[in-house]
Amino acid sequence: MPDRYIKKILSARVYDVAVETPLDEAKGLSERLNNRIMLKREDEQPVFSFKLRGAYNKLSQLSEEERACGVVAASAGNHAQGLAMSAKKLGVKATIVMPKTTPDVKVNNVKRLGGKVVLHGDAYDDAAAHAQKLVAEKGMTFVHPFDDPDVIAGQGTVAMEILRQESGPIEAIFVPVGGGGLVAGIATYVKYLRKDTKIIGVESEDSACLKAAMDAGKRVTLEQVGIFADGVAVATIGENTFELAQRYVDDVITVSTDEICAAIKDIYDDTRSICEPAGALGVAGMKKYVEREACSDKTLIAIDSGANVNFDRLRHIAERSELGEKREAIIAARIPEKPGSFKRFCSALGSRNITEFNYRYSDESNAIVFAGVQLKAGGGGREELVNELRSSDYEVEDLSDNEIAKIHVRYMVGGHAPANLENEVIYRFEFPERPGALMKFLSKLGSKWNISMFHYRNHGAAYGRVLVGMQIPQAERAQVEGFLEEIGYNFWEETDNKAYQLFLG
Known part of the structure; x- marks a missing residue:
């Protein structure tokens, strides 16, 4: 199997649309971490993401009959843009099914690149199901965002460039992981030529599907997936990608939202470019590795995988970066x-x-x-x-x-609940940012129990975050969660949260 993938990577067609991206030294990070830190700048691709490589290689391998049927994919961003650009180059009709929550900037860019956009559902799974329906009904060719040998091979060309650009010893390469296409391609190629170089996957701790699979020894599906690093928000690692990761990935490191935000700032300080949260995972994981292993004077490479970030998310990222860098503490006194x-x-x-x-x-x-x-x-x-x-x-x-403190309470401090307020129960929600979602949410809640507290603040993401207080009599507590599950939004009870009790309860 390795030989098959190596051959595919070496013969991959990507440079009709993709460019060989630079491997730049991050001098500020190098000085701080006492290692030679290199950034593989996939944010400099024409669609600001490595996804262009895999999408184009897959399309270039299709037969004339498959191309004539048109291609379809489900994506909320980078794969969609890469496929749209690739299809335009090859003269293939491309339909991209995107969740209704996808920001306008990404929808408009896919249209600008020549793709036909179909908005369906609130999440990737909804869009993927509709894409498969189009395959069944219209005979279109489905292009998977990561779990496909030709897509994996296209992403593997990143490793081919790295080993050509850096001839000296490499201690480790840190790769962002969502569905696993990038880490599978890089790991397979690097381990074939340099077995002593460590390949370390880096995941957001609230969407760590590869780590969960590695720990279980088999693919698992996460019950919930965090949405801050939307480019890697995948519930199940791919079948092909997991098989390769098990063989060739040395370790998986998970990082928090605050650590991701700090890494975005680190990359900005050294390059003056702003990467997306998923794109900063490699640097965030690298920093944890250096601290854990106490290594110095080594060459460490992080993949800066993309820069498709909404401008209005930068406020939230800036606020959290100080916490991630451990330069600020939030306290109650x-x-x-x-x-x-x-x-x-x-x-x-x-x-x-x-x-x-x-x-x-x-x-x-x-x-x-x-x-x-x-x-x-x-x-x-x-x-x-x-x-x-x-x-x-x-x-x-x-x-x-404390997430409640950082997302909600810091903007709500102003008074406790009145003494006569009874039976207040606190829930934290995530709901899709699209027209009508908030109204649906309020309509459902308002018909059952009195809302005693409500806080919502837009963070520029596909999902809104809400903190709600409801007056629920003790006798009705058992039926609450069943009712909330019917609404279909992720939720957590936070009545015992320390930040709520200190400032709002």
Whole structure:
């Protein structure tokens, strides 16, 4: 099997549309991490993503009869754009089924590249099912975004370029993983020629389908998939890709949203380019690897896989990057409700700056404040901050890892629920960002229980995030989750969340 894929990679047709992207040294990261850090700049492809390689190679391998039937794919972004451009180059009609939640910028770009767009469903699975329906009804040729040998071979040309561009020893290559097409292609080629180079897949911790499969020894389907890094939001690793990953991938590292945001900033600082969340996974994983292995003076390569990010997401990314770089902590602290308390609290922070401070009077004895605190450069982390404040007799809660605090509470601090509010239960939701979704959500909820709290803030993503308080009598609690499941949106109960209890409950 390896020989078959090596031959496919060596003979892959990609350069009719794709370009050989540079392998650039990230000098700032290299200095900080005490290693030679290289970035493979797939964000510089004509469609700002490596996906163009696999899509074009697949189309170039089709027979005349298959091309004549037209091609169809399901995608929310990069594969769609790569396929549309490839089909235009080869004179093939391309239909792209995209979820209704797909941002207009991606829909319009697919149309600009000559693809016919069909909007269907709220998620990738809905779009994929409709694409298969078109295959059955119209005989169109389906082009899978990752689980196809020719697509994998096209992505494998990234490795071919890397080994040509870097002749010296390479400690490890860090590859973003969604469905696995890129990591499978790169791993197969690199391990054929340089067995001592580690191939490390990097996944978002809330869509880690490869790690789950590796741990289980078989492909598994995740119950829920996070949507921040939408380019890798895949519930099940591909069949072909998993077979290759099991053979050739040395390790899988998972990273958090905050770590991804910090990596986006790292790449920007060194290149002045803004990659998408999925595109920054390689750098985020590399940073964790360096810390874990304490390696130095090695050559480490990260794949910057794409730059298709919505402009309105940058606000959210910037906010979270400081947390991901461990340069900021979010804390709740109880301080006396009397003149001079805030000044004394600031004094207890020492040389640290306050980046955010939220407070509202609640009673005459104590105040609970929500604060962002800049951490000391080169050390002095969150644990040290919390210990220092506690030694000064402050009650402190570290909320830096609390999603409710970071997404909702920091924008809602302003008062607790009134004393006569009974039976409040808190839920966190994700719902598709499309016309009518919020109205459907409110209509469903409003017909059952009183809404006592509601917070929604757009983060420029395909899904909205909502925090809701509902008054639910104890006798009706058992039927709530069944009702919420009927709505069809992801949800989590957060009544016991510390951030809610401190500031809103």
